[in-house]
Every structure is written in C-alpha cells, then in structure tokens.
Amino acid sequence: MKLAELKDLLLSDWERYTRLGEKLGCEQMIINALTGKNHAASFLFWWRIASSCRRRTPLGFVAHFMTDRIGRKYGIQIPIGTKIGRAFYIGHGIGIVINGNTTIGDNCSISQFLTIGSNKGTPARIGNNVYIGPNVCLVEDVVIGNNAKIGAGAVVVKDIPANATAVGNPARIIIKQTEL
Template sequence: MSYIFQDWKANKGNLKGRMVMVLFRLARPASVNKLLRVIWLPYLAFYKVFVEWFLCIELPHWTQVGEGFYLGHGQALVVNGCTVIGKNCFFRHSTTLGNVRRADGSYSGSPIIGDNVELGSNVCIIGEVKIGNNVRIGAGSVVVKDIPDNCIAVGNPARIIRQLEPEAVLA
C-alpha cells in the first residue's frame, strides 16, 4: 500500500498532484506484467481518459518515476513514456520531456532525469539528454545537452549559470 502513496507527502497541499500520482501508481504495475495489463485494461482506459484528456497531464503508466515526485500545478505536462525520472523531483506546469524525430523517421532516446531535480514552468528537455542529480532548470529553458550534477541551468538553449556546492544542495 505504501507504493501507491509514495508521492503523497511530497504533494502535501496539492490535491491534484496527489490524485494524479495515486492513479499513476495504481496503473504502473500493468506495465510490467502482461496478464495484469489485460485484467487492468478498463482501469488503464480510465487512467488515459481522465488523466490525459480531462486533466491534461500526459504521464504514461509505463514511465519510470522515482518516489517523492511532486507535480506542481498539474497542467500541460507531457512526458515521453521512455523517460526515466529519479527520486524527489519537482516538475511545474507546461513541462515537456520528449524525444527527437530524425530525418529518417526514427526517434532518439528519451531524457533521463536524476534525483532531486527541479524544473521551472515551460521547460522542454528534448532528446537523449541526461540531467544529473540536484539540478535546477529555470522556467522557459530548452535543454538539448546533458547537465551534470549540482547545477543551475537557464535559457534557450539551456546553459549552466552556476555550479552548486554539494553542501548547499543538501541545505
């Protein structure tokens, strides 16, 4: 039962975030077991219609999301299903994490987000990009290159403006 509510504390005071993450955690087991996927099909249809169509949050149930995920404002979030998101991340509204369609029609890999990453509103992380641990990315940034641990990045394209001291990150 604790698996289903692992994001509850992180979303304190955020009813929409709590609701979406509980629904996501309930749908997630269907992505690892084919039999469960068949049995769970009505719930997965409900999840898709309610969360994606009505709440406008595209967070596929097969996405790997670490515990303590905070969904700030919960609007216009688009996450590619192959994205990996670490623990204790904070995503604000209008954020997109996706892959790149190449000229030959194939797609690049999806972003990998480390632990303790905070994304401002309207952040786009596109392609096979790795975001390190303890990273903050400012609002409106477009990330197309890797960002190492303990950094603050802003802009279009995103650039590192400050390297954080490991002690400052924990404070």
C-alpha cells in the same frame, strides 16, 4: 510490482503533496484520489496503480480509466510504465508531455507545461532531487544530474551536471555548486 512496493510509492508521493505522509494515512490518500481535490496528486495516484496492474483486472481497468480521464482533462500525458522514482511531485499539473522512455529519479518535482520529448527514442534521463520549472523543454538524449534545477522557460539540449542550475534558451548553467 508487489503490493508493498506500490504502497511505498503511493505514500512517498502522497507525503510530497501533504508534507504529513503516514500521519494522514492510506485512507485519506484514497479519499483524495477519489474526490480529485488535487488533480495532479489524483492523476499520480491512479497512474501508479495503472503502471502496476494489468488492464484486465478490475482495479487495473479503473486505474487506466481514471488515468486517461484525468490526463485528458488536464493535458497530462505520462505513458503507463514510464520509469518514475519515489516521491514524485507534479506542481500545477497541466500541459505535461513526457516521453514513455524517460527515466526520472527519486524526489523530483516538475511544473506545468513541461515537455520531455524525443524524435529518436532517446529521451532525457533525470537524476534524483531535481526541480524542473514551468514551460521547460528537454530535447532528446540529455542527462540531468542529481540535485539540478532547471529554471522556467529553459530549453535543455545539452547535459546538466549534478548540483547545477540552468536557465535560458538554450539552457546554460548559471550556478554550479560542488558536492559537500
């Protein structure tokens, strides 16, 4: 990954956390990551770097170490190299387990106690602009469409179409909006 691409990913994530993006700049983002004022943002910062650097480089070693340290402390398990798009947001980052083969689109938000799992190696594929509430389980090979919302406590075992809101165990669609 090129440095410009990594910077773009980091700033897009940072903008989701601060709502100010470039105005606070890279320096403030790095200070936040080092001080750990927001552990989820700090984890994501180091995770992005670890996903783009080899472990043997000095920066890669530090990034892997910090990702592992923060991840263990707060129970965040997102394997290095998982495909996650721009402007990712982890709200209340604790108790998060995501399968390494998961694909997550741009502008997605996840909440605490999320599990995206797979016993067969085919985990969820999540579209753009998706919100996933707390205590949600995405089981096996499901596709979550763009602009979908998944309510708290849902267990998703079937695909959720674009622009839909799903809740319950098993998850069922309660609102499906058409695209404009």
